Amino acid sequence: MENKRVVLVLGVQRSGTNALHRSLALDPWVAGFNEDGDNEFYHKYRLREPSSFLPVIGKFPGIVLLKPIMDIIKRDLSELYAKFPGCEVKTAWTYRDPVNVFYSRVKRWPQADWTEPESFSAKWNEINRKGLEQANQTPQDFAIVSYDDMTVDYATFRGVSRFLGIQGVWLFRADSRSGYRHLATEVQEQIMEQTREVREALDAARTFQPKAKKELPSEAREVAEKIDAMRQEMAEQRGKAAELEQEIRDLEYRLFNLSRRDNERD
Structure with a gap:
């Protein structure tokens, strides 16, 4: 298993992880496995034990692309990386405007956890702090990227692809910003205020900064x-x-x- 290359797409659910995974998986040298209820890599949308999926990784000559975002909700990233002994692991951590994430989550899973603004903001902060901490520890293998940047700036996506060693295809489209169109103003303001510190830290820590557009x-x-x-x-x-x-x-x-x-x- 030495030197097998694995790329992880991580972030809070509804933050563009699917779009990034699909875009990267179009490289013919990449074997992409999105989260799943039951396959060689996942059981109930969480990674299986290494003894189950490491032999599968060994069968592919190129990069294996995974998106185990359920594994980071209640666990430290160190536990996730420990599942890939002997592998060269790189990570793309994507984040998105929390107002739009909140609306997307509530619309998709109205009965799920943290569907109130306060509980959502706390969880959004908690998970994204994990990404910030890991980026500080291993910046050479960990990229923080804004979903909102990737939707409007091809160069940002190209930078992520090169960082990961993948020739992806840009599949992003402009964010509908549904949260700002459907949520009450006070809810928007509450979420933005409660996530301000982490949002600013993520923006500052972005691995790829979009170029300012001239008028x-x-x-x-x-x-x-x-x-x-x-x-x-x-x-x-x-x-x-x-x-x-x-x-x-x-x-x-x-x-x-x-x-x-x-x-x-x-």
Whole structure:
């Protein structure tokens, strides 16, 4: 298992981890395994014991990409990294505007934990502090990246990809900012105030800072907006293609296992 390369995509749920995982998984040299209820890597959306998945990692010649975000809610990151002995592990930690994260969580899981602004803010702070601490300890292997930056700045995504040694495909689209359109103003203000310290620390610790955009003349701005719209359309098409590609990979891996079992019976 020495020198096997593993990339982890981590962060608070609903912070763009899926978009980043899908974008990175399009590199043909990457074997991507998103969190799952039951497969070779996950059981009930948490990583299995190393004895179960390390042999699977050893079968792939390239990078194995995982997204075990359920494992970081109640555990320290040191416990997670301890599951990959002998592997070269790099991490992309993504964070997103907490107002939009809160709204997305409540809409997706209305009966889940921390669906009140105060409990959510406390948990958002707690989890993201883990990322900040790890970034201080191992900056050469740990990148903090803003989801909001990646949606508007291709260079940010390109920087993350290069940091991880992956040639990903930019599938991001502009954040709908639904939290600001649907949540009461007092709820927005409460979340922003309670997460202020950690938000500012994350912004300051970003591994990749987006370049400031210059104000363009009106005609040039129209052209730039047209380019952005075309990129958005391309990203949506790539997203659909990425989903099909992932389904194909899952089926190919299933076929591989079925063929192996048949050979063992023979």
